[in-house]
Amino acid sequence: MKIAVLGTGMVGQALAGRLNELGHEVVVGTRDPQATLARTEPDGMGNPPFKAWHGQHPGVGLATFADAAAASELVINATGGAATLSVLEQAGPDNLAGKVLVDISNPLDFSGGFPPTLFVKDTDSLGEQVQRAFPDTKVVKTLNTLNANLMVRPKDLGADSTVFVSGDDPVAKATVSELLTNFGHSDVIDLGDISTARGTEMLLPVWLRLMGALGTPMFNFKIVR
């Protein structure tokens, strides 16, 4: 499948690399490709610049948000929550229309320090905001409840765990669930329509506290039943 991954950070890199490895035609979207490739410093989290990762993944393309989205059949939003609506606007409603949009973002607000709070919650969600802003796009919220490495290689945990999908379009959720299965996810729970993204986005506070208590981001929720 032709897939656009919007975002050049750790989440975007993990998704783009794994999808390319699985045989998909992947283009990473960024605001300004030249500027992205010109960065030589690690990011704020100490991760190497995109150019270093890109050198190891020559099969992955790099383009503007709009060009990446236009060339793709399926689009993945791997940008931070605060940037999400602006990035999707740059990708362009026409380039997203009729397509499945996988939304991995979380509405984290770091303005008050760590742990972050949520800038939308409980009576609304970022997933719903995206769906309302792009009504012709089939938004599926998923993968926002685990670490980037585990998103694409869940078997690294050594035991089965769970991922969730939320969205209004059953066919879009089936397409995304198949991608998740190809990543190695063996337990995909369909929570219902896009409003159920409120639930998974509100998992972030306990996820962050668990990371602190366990001293690692390498864990995931499993729904035992």
Add this chain to the structure above:
Amino acid sequence: MKIAVLGTGMVGQALAGRLNELGHEVVVGTRDPQATLARTEPDGMGNPPFKAWHGQHPGVGLATFADAAAASELVINATGGAATLSVLEQAGPDNLAGKVLVDISNPLDFSGGFPPTLFVKDTDSLGEQVQRAFPDTKVVKTLNTLNANLMVRPKDLGADSTVFVSGDDPVAKATVSELLTNFGHSDVIDLGDISTARGTEMLLPVWLRLMGALGTPMFNFKIVR
């Protein structure tokens, strides 16, 4: 141990019955014991009146919130979130002072219908509100993330799952963790101070959606790591 269980609903009954079975001296607290025993109608959820349960558990006492708390070494708040602060005020700060208070409540607001929203979240929690209101009491938030039956009989699931504790007092958390172990919990994660209750209370929205998606409340979170 002498334990007071505040609340006569399904959660209070599950806790009181199981603690009594494990050999503890249990008194259930209610606003008006005579009125509680006089009820002959099922509650709003279709559960039998307290009197029927009490007839099957003759070893469990029934008293006012204040008398139950006064007679106990450890107090469990098994009332609904909306009633919690008022009930604890009736139990009395002096009767709670110096004691461990296990808080199981969730800040659910049903005023807008189902699913409920949370009346406190993200930058504060009901657990913190209780701790602030009763500074001489050692509040431990736990068990608010699973069904009442599974709280006290987690092995009914057939596979291990996780419960969380949040609180400012390490000794109080150790006492509560031992009770949890006696119930059958094999994975108790100490998330940290009482502010980490924000995380577990914010699990409720996804819990409620999972109950809808799975068609049963008999499930629990496990943290796979």
